Amino acid sequence: MRLSKALIPTLKETPSEAQIASHRLMLRAGLIRQMASGIYAWLPAGLRVLTKIADIVREEQDRIGAQEVLMPTIQSADLWRESGRYEAYGKEMLRITDRHDRELLYGPTNEEMITAIVRDNIKSYRDLPQMPYHIQWKFRDEVRPRFGVLRGREFLMKDGYSFDLDFDGAFRTYKSIMLAYMRTFQRIGITAIPMRADTGAIGGDLSHEFHILAPTGESGVFFDAAFETGDALGATDPDAFYEQMTTTYAATDEKHDESAWAQIPPERKREGRGIEVGQIFYFGTKYSKAMNFAVTGADGQKFYPEMGSYGIGVSRLVGAIIEARHDEAGIIWPQAIAPWRAAILNLRQGDATTDTLCEQLYQALGADALYDDREERAGAKFAEADLMGLPWQLIVGPKGAAKGMVELKHRATGERFELPADEALAKVRA
Template sequence: MPMRLSQSLIPTLKETPAEAQIVSHRLMLRAGLVRQMASGIYAWLPAGLRVLAKIEQIVREEQNAAGAQELLMPTIQSADLWRESGRYDAYGKEMLRITDRHDRELLFGPTNEEMITAILRDATKSYRDLPQILYHIQWKFRDEVRPRFGVLRGREFLMKDAYSFDLDYTGALLAYKKMMLAYMRTFQRIGVVAIPMRADTGQIGGDLSHEFHILAPTGESGVFYDAAFETGNAAAATNVEAFYEQMTSIYAATDEKHDQAAWAAIPDARKREGRGIEIGQIFYFGTKYSEAMNFAVTGPDGAKIFPEMGSYGIGVSRLVGAIIEARHDEAGIIWPDAIAPFRAAILNLRQGDALTDQICAELHNTLGADCLYDDRAERAGAKFAEADLMGHPWQIIVGPRGAANGQVELKRRATGERFELAIAEALAKVQA
């Protein structure tokens, strides 16, 4: 269903609400993507939800391509499950604990290692049932002491979390490597530069972990990396092992893990220092949960095997904020093509003029649902300003000036380039 701005709920703001400090938060509110409902809790409005859905879909396709299977686990979990792993007490106040009408203890899930382990424990009995990689894309809740930065540190957030189960270390490591490749492909398709960095394992446990950081001047962590990362092409990688070898042999670290000696060994011309926003993390943690929760399958010799596990997260809702931090200018958001709420906007500069109306309607019909038609009775300036704010990759500007000659103006948001083109040519460029 093609969307007309005059009939859509895309409440843009000229002024920035006082609560928003950082640029992505301001732009998300101003562009009408989200509204805050409580501290760290957001409603996703139609345009924002479109972005979320597009990111989700890319993540989903790459997870599937890596051999992971999608399922959906609930947001509410039982406290008993978390007592099995010992994390019910260990997790602390970040876990939102609730009780139901029977005083049963429940919690709003901050992550799902326990639950997925319980599911596999019930459903797999033999070594023949492994390996498995499962994932879901579900809302999580962490009761942050201090939510801030809009969706970058919300309390409720959308995360893709995958879990791998293997019979031995080699298998687990292969799953880890597959996920690293899947992640790099995912971020490349989304249209951002992300760099894998050795990381601490924190709350999850284990001894092998990488964080993925998007480079943005406002990032929370200082990052150091080799310029070789800027030219990588995960889409072209054909060999998982070779790709992993390549990724882990190039230097990249957050300030916490920064190694002066290794850094000194890099030629100065290739040294890059900047700031990063973490948008994903992968962990290998062995049998930590399978043993604690007594999940074993029977091996070929009849002996118990505790599966080797890993978990793999992508902050889907956080990515929206992170991408805006990395891609904006004074006028507004600059969406990558793949995840913009709308690939193109049609700006009718003379609403009511028979010819411009007709051209706009044709364009709109041809481009369909991924295009937003600004058919409001607003001044040209207001339409330009809002289109820039919302960050549509393409703006098709239809005014009486060009319309008479069968021409429209095509503007590329990212570069500011403008082209005077025949209608068919403009369409071809947008649809390319």
């Protein structure tokens, strides 16, 4: 992308509505614009991040055999009357009426809908288990939206649902989801910790929240240092992984157990703050019973499938990652989800030597590069590159360019290398 042509409206000053770092930086770096309280438009750079996160989420869901579907944002109130939640959900549910006065709602979640779909189409135990998921916009009419995308009303969420024959199957599914989630967060490039959680409004017996560590997180977290070095990508057995995750100490402040904490060797104790970016639930037959979803078993008897649901806040993750990874100058994107891998800074736009070298670099990197080809001062380009936080900056000035040299800056560490152009390219691509 050529910055001179891109819709990436960066801001030198912080709009007054933004208080916390991620919100400020998302606005300043031109990722989003607010359209109404808690409702945001995603601009090209922001959308690229959102898409990259969704892609990783999708790959890890597919890996464990989940199947992607896409359910609508608008749902019928009747569906929710079946489970009894239409009345129970309260004002957070945005209720709307169509021209025929039919009651509709903008879905805050999809348990009812997916249960109806599976119920209407799955009749035999032979067709279980099923694990559909989708990545779709949701709406919860929060009393008080805040923190930008971290607590918006409209948000992008991956929500998955599982239907198993029995508890053992459901528990196995639950464990494989936990592993998939930890793999997902690790691939994104952040440290996430699963914590035992309350089941809240959704109801059920077994639930974990996933918190990523960020100094500005809304809840205090206590955990064993083992989580800092855990390797979900290397784990192969969901049972063993689950065992390890749930026996290593981790708790949010409201669940913190001082006596258990006292057992942890001091050098392994870690305290910090966390932002919840996902939650998983096992809730048994709550919805299958309420919505009369029964299938015929091998013995010819009807039974209710065992269910669970599993969410990842995709749009919230964007904000959460920035909370975890930024400095005074701007965002520091993890490589896997950075909108572009590298920025090319042409320090003297219009100079034949720098123009030529920059064009070569841009051609070589293609879609992975954001080329700052604007007529701007070097200082402005540096400042904006740091703000936007791409992992690498290829800095091309007239002196270096004459010798085929560029300066490669690593955003996360601030390291700079004077390198021949092809070596710099190799490093960026590595």
